[in-house]
Amino acid sequence: MPRASLPAPAYPLVHSVLDNGLRVLLAPDRTAPVVAVAVYYDVGIRSEPEGRTGFAHLFEHLMFQGSANLEKLAHFRYVQSSGGTFNGSTHLDYTNYFEVLPSNALSRGLFLEADRMRSPRITEENLANQISVVKEEIRVNVLNRPYGGFPWLLLPPVLFDSFPNAHNGYGDFVDLESATVEDAADFFRRYYPPSNAVLSVAGDFDPDDALDLVREHFADLPAREAPPQPDFSEPDLDAERRKSTSDPLAPVPAVAAGWRVPDPVGRFADYLPYVVLAEVLADGDASRLEQRLVQKDRTVTQLAAYLGLMGDPLDVRDPTALVFQAHHAPTATADTVLDATMEELDRLATDGLVPGELERVRARILAQVFRDVDPVLGRTLAMSAFQLVHSRAELLSELPALLAEVSADQVRVAAATLRPDRRAVLELTPGGGER
Amino acid sequence: MTAAIAAPAAPAPADGRTPSPIVPPLGPVPRAKQPTASERMLGSGLRVLAVRRPGVPLVEVRLRMPFAGTAPAHPARASLLSNTLLTGTERHCQVELAAALQALGGELHVSVDADRLVVGGAVLRTGLGDLLELVAEVLTGARYPTREVTGERARLAERLSIARSQPSVLVGEALNRRMYGEHPYARELPTVEAVSAVTAPQLRRLHADRVRPDGSVLVLVGDLSPARTLDTVEAALETWGGDAASRRVPPLPPVVPVPTLLVDRPGSVQASLRLGGPALPRDAPDYPALQLANLVFGGYFSSRLVENIREDKGYTYGPHSRISHGVAGSTLTVEAEVATEVAAPALLETRYELGRMATLPVRQEELDDVRQYAVGTLALSIATQAGLASTLAALSGVGLGLDWLREHPRRLAAVTVEDAFAAAQRYLAPADLVTVVLGTASGVERGLATLGPVERG
Numbered sequence: 001m002p003r004a005s006l007p008a009p010a011y012p013l014v015h016s017v018l019d020n021g022l023r024v025l026l027a028p029d030r031t032a033p034v035v036a037v038a039v040y041y042d043v044g045i046r047s048e049p050e051g052r053t054g055f056a057h058l059f060e061h062l063m064f065q066g067s068a069n070l071e072k073l074a075h076f077r078y079v080q081s082s083g084g085t086f087n088g089s090t091h092l093d094y095t096n097y098f099e100v101l102p103s104n105a106l107s108r109g110l111f112l113e114a115d116r117m118r119s120p121r122i123t124e125e126n127l128a129n130q131i132s133v134v135k136e137e138i139r140v141n142v143l144n145r146p147y148g149g150f151p152w153l154l155l156p157p158v159l160f161d162s163f164p165n166a167h168n169g170y171g172d173f174v175d176l177e178s179a180t181v182e183d184a185a186d187f188f189r190r191y192y193p194p195s196n197a198v199l200s201v202a203g204d205f206d207p208d209d210a211l212d213l214v215r216e217h218f219a220d221l222p223a224r225e226a227p228p229q230p231d232f233s234e235p236d237l238d239a240e241r242r243k244s245t246s247d248p249l250a251p252v253p254a255v256a257a258g259w260r261v262p263d264p265v266g267r268f269a270d271y272l273p274y275v276v277l278a279e280v281l282a283d284g285d286a287s288r289l290e291q292r293l294v295q296k297d298r299t300v301t302q303l304a305a306y307l308g309l310m311g312d313p314l315d316v317r318d319p320t321a322l323v324f325q326a327h328h329a330p331t332a333t334a335d336t337v338l339d340a341t342m343e344e345l346d347r348l349a350t351d352g353l354v355p356g357e358l359e360r361v362r363a364r365i366l367a368q369v370f371r372d373v374d375p376v377l378g379r380t381l382a383m384s385a386f387q388l389v390h391s392r393a394e395l396l397s398e399l400p401a402l403l404a405e406v407s408a409d410q411v412r413v414a415a416a417t418l419r420p421d422r423r424a425v426l427e428l429t430p431g432g433g434e435r
Numbered sequence: 436m437t438a439a440i441a442a443p444a445a446p447a448p449a450d451g452r453t454p455s456p457i458v459p460p461l462g463p464v465p466r467a468k469q470p471t472a473s474e475r476m477l478g479s480g481l482r483v484l485a486v487r488r489p490g491v492p493l494v495e496v497r498l499r500m501p502f503a504g505t506a507p508a509h510p511a512r513a514s515l516l517s518n519t520l521l522t523g524t525e526r527h528c529q530v531e532l533a534a535a536l537q538a539l540g541g542e543l544h545v546s547v548d549a550d551r552l553v554v555g556g557a558v559l560r561t562g563l564g565d566l567l568e569l570v571a572e573v574l575t576g577a578r579y580p581t582r583e584v585t586g587e588r589a590r591l592a593e594r595l596s597i598a599r600s601q602p603s604v605l606v607g608e609a610l611n612r613r614m615y616g617e618h619p620y621a622r623e624l625p626t627v628e629a630v631s632a633v634t635a636p637q638l639r640r641l642h643a644d645r646v647r648p649d650g651s652v653l654v655l656v657g658d659l660s661p662a663r664t665l666d667t668v669e670a671a672l673e674t675w676g677g678d679a680a681s682r683r684v685p686p687l688p689p690v691v692p693v694p695t696l697l698v699d700r701p702g703s704v705q706a707s708l709r710l711g712g713p714a715l716p717r718d719a720p721d722y723p724a725l726q727l728a729n730l731v732f733g734g735y736f737s738s739r740l741v742e743n744i745r746e747d748k749g750y751t752y753g754p755h756s757r758i759s760h761g762v763a764g765s766t767l768t769v770e771a772e773v774a775t776e777v778a779a780p781a782l783l784e785t786r787y788e789l790g791r792m793a794t795l796p797v798r799q800e801e802l803d804d805v806r807q808y809a810v811g812t813l814a815l816s817i818a819t820q821a822g823l824a825s826t827l828a829a830l831s832g833v834g835l836g837l838d839w840l841r842e843h844p845r846r847l848a849a850v851t852v853e854d855a856f857a858a859a860q861r862y863l864a865p866a867d868l869v870t871v872v873l874g875t876a877s878g879v880e881r882g883l884a885t886l887g888p889v890e891r892g
Contacts, residue, residue, distance in 0.1 A: 073737070073742060077737045081808060084811055102464070104463060104464060106462075107462070108460075133749050140752055140753070251597055284542070285532070285533035286533035359538065363538055363540035367493060367557065367559050374821065
């Protein structure tokens with residue numbers, strides 16, 4: 001498909017900054033009577049202190065436990081009895097909170113976010129309760145299932161050395177149980193000032209009216225200084241690293257490999273070719289690795305390649321990685337799979353893309369971008385992350401053109417950097433051994 | 436068919452609570468514009484529904500074909516068929532098909548369950564015509580090449596073994612067997628052995644018998660013109676014809692009370708609790724009352740179950756109850772993954788909350804809250820192209836459509852406390868539900884036995 005014929009999403013965006021430093025982003029869209037409200041705080045897993053692994057996520061839970069004017073449970077009830085839904089999530093570089101509501105609940109949604117930005121109500125009882133809930137969350141998502149945390153919790157300690165990048169973001173039970181109300185108060189004071197957050201509102205409203213409502217609810221929040229943005233960078237690997245782990249619940253082996261990639265923010269133009277490369281390698285039956293490993297060699301049953309340990313190519317900061325993962329047949333070794341993968345990368349690095357390959361992959365990425373931003377919530381989350389991480393919510397509309405500028409040669413060059421001596425490998429062996 | 440339908444008038448105050456001096460009240464209930472839609476029954480017996488929902492320049496596509504079967508080999512054959520439908524035609528091999536789809540900005544996925552086969556996906560609106568040509572090519576000319584079938588068969592077997600290492604899959608299968616015995620709904624996931632026995636000629640025969648337009652529904656939602664899209668579909672699928680060898684799913688057997696079933700999974704650090712029983716289909720007169728009663732009990736975060744065993748006791752992360760719908764009947768399922776040491780207390784609290792639903796009427800305030808939630812989230816779920824397409828495809832399987840969606844808020848508005856109580860008495864009584872627990876048996880059996888008889892399975 002010729003580049004010129006590719007459509008681009010176009011959403012008007014209105015930027016403001018309140019006196020207390022809160023960045024505000026409005027994206028009116030009158031097509032359906034719904035609104036989404038999201039607050040992104042510039043603190044994530046990488047900022048939690050040593051001895052407090054899992055704290056950023058635990059704190060996210062605590063932000064739902066009551067606030068300046070609301071008892072425990074009230075937040076959930078006010079959102080849901082308005083006909084809306086809510087959630088929050090903790091990432092490497094940010095923590096977000098969001099609601100989708102009928103448009104007649106906009107003021108209420110803003111109030112709810114402002115009330116907990118003012119002061120969450122953190123008590124001994126609520127802390128103990130949410131430590132229990134988080135432990136069950138970790139059991140259900142990691143400890144009680146096969147491939148739990150593979151590879152997002154298991155690969156970082158192989159790929160990185162420093163505590164912020166390498167540690168388990170879900171948290172060690174000992175650390176979680178050691179958390180105190182005072183820890184939470186400190187964390188809030190340090191990381192949750194208005195000036196460390198982006199508030200986004202999208203959907204059915206008039207932007208002037210919405211900005212008035214935002215001011216009404218947020219303008220009187222006292223200003224506090226935002227923490228300096230930490231530098232988590234660390235040197236690239238100079239030799240291959242390997243680790244193996246035994247998963248007693250897993251029926252078949254698996255392998256993951258990660259390679260460091262250029263700074264996704266500071267070197268965005270150098271980073272985007274890797275986003276395209278991941279699709280070339282693993283999107284669909286026509287992708288390079290599906291053809292080789294699944295269809296030809298038949299060593300692999302399922303595979304993926306993506307940017308970012310949490311599958312978040314465009315809302316993560318440096319350092320990050322291109323990750324390849326595969327479940328393979330017990331008759332194959334991890335090295336059989338990795339060697340074949342390297343052969344395909346070498347072929348790509350030597351011969352480049354075949355005619356038509358870049359165009360079809362580009363069309364697929366574009367369609368996927370559209371599909372993600374069709375829901376008002378998906379749009380709100382994407383533009384919030386772009387604003388927080390890249391200081392540019394407009395990427396929402398600009399991304400297709402930027403991806404279209406990625407050349408076949410850039411993809412070839414990117415493939416050439418994925419060498420064995422730069423990779424971190426995690427092998428997962430099924431059954432027996434350590435728990 | 437364009438008409439403005441308002442959500443039901445909300446009681447005052449709009450959320451049914453004592454007005455807070457601080458929390459902003461809700462504004463007037465917004466009106467959603469209904470999408471423009473056109474429908475056509477093709478000569479082949481395929482019903483086509485095209486709905487205009489602009490927003491992003493995509494079209495979502497769902498082709499739903501009846502695919503029930505009672506033969507023991509059917510689930511395995513149906514599963515492998517769904518995994519190999521897109522592996523080659525007379526004109527294109529697997530890679531060529533996938534590349535052609537990609538070039539359109541398109542994707543297609545095939546899925547199957549005990550009721551239906553669905554070919555679903557999305558495409559940039561500029562590629563819709565070409566996508567439909569590819570779909571037609573697959574429907575009329577899928578070859579099931581022996582090499583690809585052999586490869587996919589091995590992959591499917593391995594994926595099944597991975598699925599069956601997941602506690603949620605294991606306990607779901609155990610619950611369905613406990614409720615429905617040998618009914619197809621209780622053996623939807625095939626065994627590895629059955630899959631290993633499937634051959635390419637069997638898939639070709641199954642395709643010839645069942646991948647037919649008669650009784651099937653094609654839903655298209657997105658940035659399209661409904662009338663023109665129907666013409667495009669009719670032209671593209673002209674060659675797809677033939678009668679389907681129709682099979683009906685037998686009705687679900689009645690669920691009879693039985694002792695709690697304990698399934699041992701040594702080494703589990705959690706117990707997976709499941710309770711299940713019959714529910715009403717979406718078009719039953721009492722369904723809205725049951726839907727709301729289920730929400731009050733455990734169907735949303737602000738439910739009694741979540742507030743009790745998560746937010747008060749900290750036993751679990753994501754407990755919930757849900758109603759799922761099949762062609763042969765509907766099922767109510769309660770689910771919670773809890774720490775091993777609290778399996779019995781968590782089951783006790785779950786039954787307590789069920790018992791409270793079945794013996795005491797809900798409060799008016801609770802009912803108003805879930806009503807507002809049900810109306811609001813229904814609107815949210817169909818506010819996207821993909822959401823509306825999937826919802827319409829699911830509804831079409833039981834003969835429902837846009838009218839049902841449009842009318843449902845009014846039905847929810849009419850539910851009274853008495854209606855919800857009656858539905859809860861009938862469907863949420865703990866004595867009528869089947870209980871299955873999967874976990875480390877030695878760690879949970881004694882506690883469970885204090886609550887009633889337990890059988891090991």
